[in-house]
Amino acid sequence: MNPSTPLMHILDAALQTVSDYPGGAASLAPRVGLTAGVLSNKVNPNCKSNHLTLVEANRLMSVTGDPAILQAMAAEQGYALVKIGDPDEGQGVLHGMLDLGVAEGEFSRELHDALADGRITQNEMSALGRAALAYQSTLIGLLRRLRDEHARQAGSAAGV
Incomplete structure (x- = not known):
């Protein structure tokens, strides 16, 4: 834009x-x-x-x-915002990886459906945009979980 x-x-x-x-x-x-x-x-x-x-x-x-x-x-300023949800309590990195796989699958499904007839409509483009933002949000959420895990490990190593 x-x-x-x-x-x-x-x-x-x-x-x-x-x-x-x-x-x-x-x-x-x-x-x-x-x-x-x-x-x-x-x-x-x-x-x-x-x-x-x-x-x-x-x-x-x-x-x-x-x-x-x-x-x-x-x-x-030429940026787009993505709302990042808080990781669920008790859900760790593995769950974040699974969430990422689901989000990638949803984007792939939207892309597959959009390309099926060789023409991308405005509605399909909107759906692709939403799926891409959800995928990006999920990836950033996974990074947040990894940071939390790293901090937890660093804290427990400092106490040894």
Whole structure:
């Protein structure tokens, strides 16, 4: 994607995040430590006096659970975000490897189906994109499990 043509501008994403929250700025503002008027001004793209800080944007995303601001920032810089799930408690590296195999299989199935008629439709391209992101997320999750295992081993070796 061309960084000069983002999916959504960060200020639009901030305004949408606040607007979409149940009760809007009036309900969200106290949860992020601002007054409703100040929050409304900070997410208003036409307001020149109040600006949303990075800390406030992060707080908005944490409270609302809406990563649109982060996604818009990444898109403007030419990056894509992948949500990384927390490894399940008690599930180790082997389980992570099996998850990776499943994700790779799902991507391969989507690719196989998309190529079956010699033409890739928009829906097939979307499915391939979702499967590829899931595969990437699973690989990064496996790396997280490997880091955890390495840290556990290093900690137990230090205690010997």
